Amino acid sequence: MTEADVLRYNAIPSELLTGAILEIGARYGEAQLASRHRDRFLQAVQEDRYVGIDVLRSECTELPITDIDFFELSAGTQSYDHVLMLEVAEHICLRDWPRLFTKIRGCLRPGGSAFVTVPFKEQAKRLAEYLPVFRLEPMGGHVVYGITPGMIRLFLPGAKCHVIRKHYPFKTVDESWFRALARFGKRVMLHEPLAWNWLRLELNALVVVWSKPKTKVTEK
Numbered sequence: 361m362t363e364a365d366v367l368r369y370n371a372i373p374s375e376l377l378t379g380a381i382l383e384i385g386a387r388y389g390e391a392q393l394a395s396r397h398r399d400r401f402l403q404a405v406q407e408d409r410y411v412g413i414d415v416l417r418s419e420c421t422e423l424p425i426t427d428i429d430f431f432e433l434s435a436g437t438q439s440y441d442h443v444l445m446l447e448v449a450e451h452i453c454l455r456d457w458p459r460l461f462t463k464i465r466g467c468l469r470p471g472g473s474a475f476v477t478v479p480f481k482e483q484a485k486r487l488a489e490y491l492p493v494f495r496l497e498p499m500g501g502h503v504v505y506g507i508t509p510g511m512i513r514l515f516l517p518g519a520k521c522h523v524i525r526k527h528y529p530f531k532t533v534d535e536s537w538f539r540a541l542a543r544f545g546k547r548v549m550l551h552e553p554l555a556w557n558w559l560r561l562e563l564n565a566l567v568v569v570w571s572k573p574k575t576k577v578t579e580k
Contacts, residue, residue: 361390362535362543363528364563368446368477369395371524371567376475377404379441382467384430385448386412389423411440430463431456437466443474447565450478450502457504461515471574474516478507480523480566507566516570526563 369391377400386392389412392401401423404410411426413433418425443464452460464474482505509521531540 361388361394364526364565365391365447366394367524367526367528367563368565368567369397371477371565372397372444372475373569374400376442376444376473376569377401379409379472380439380469381410381442381444382440383410383412383444383446384414384464385445385451386414386418386423386425387416388418389420389425392423393420431459438469438472440467441469441472443467443472444476445474446477447479449476450482450504450507452503454504457515465516465572468572470572472572474568474570474572476512476516476519476568476570477565478512478568479505480564481506481508482564509566509568512566512568516568519568519570521566521568524563524565524567528563 372395374397377397381404383392392398395401401410405423410423412423413426413428413430415427415429416425417427445464449457449460468474479502482502509519512521513519531537
């Protein structure tokens, strides 16, 4: 977990943490509980309103995370008031985006909202094509780059988008030097412009909020 992870959760509007919540790619639950919304997440768990899923296995007891692929989730249609998906779409092949966002829309009740964050216009050189290690944690795992609001609105029409740019420490207290250096190395080698800033890194995230129409709309 890094300061950037927490900053993304801090960006969630408080009203999107009411009602039934599905979080896709919840990871280990650490950033949620370190964010300003800690009490809201815990309350949602206590009231059995929160479902967090991830392909990674989590040992967090305060915020239970189920290790399951979202595509394999057999949740009923229109089951949730809000869907959260932070820093997930860039890890999923672009050809699977139609299926991903169609399922997200199908999970939401009419009037429900989706909160999505992705790296904003992240660029990658061809180096990533030849060094598979750069697609593995802790260096990344991204397979889609250069994401823009227009790309997201193809699947979430009318979505409201804004960009957050904030600086955060190069290394957090609970982070190993190996992970911090690997993350910095990836940024320098794969991103343009080069980020020669040894003391801090910049969060450059696209934040998307989409509301499902209250009137019935036929999904394609």
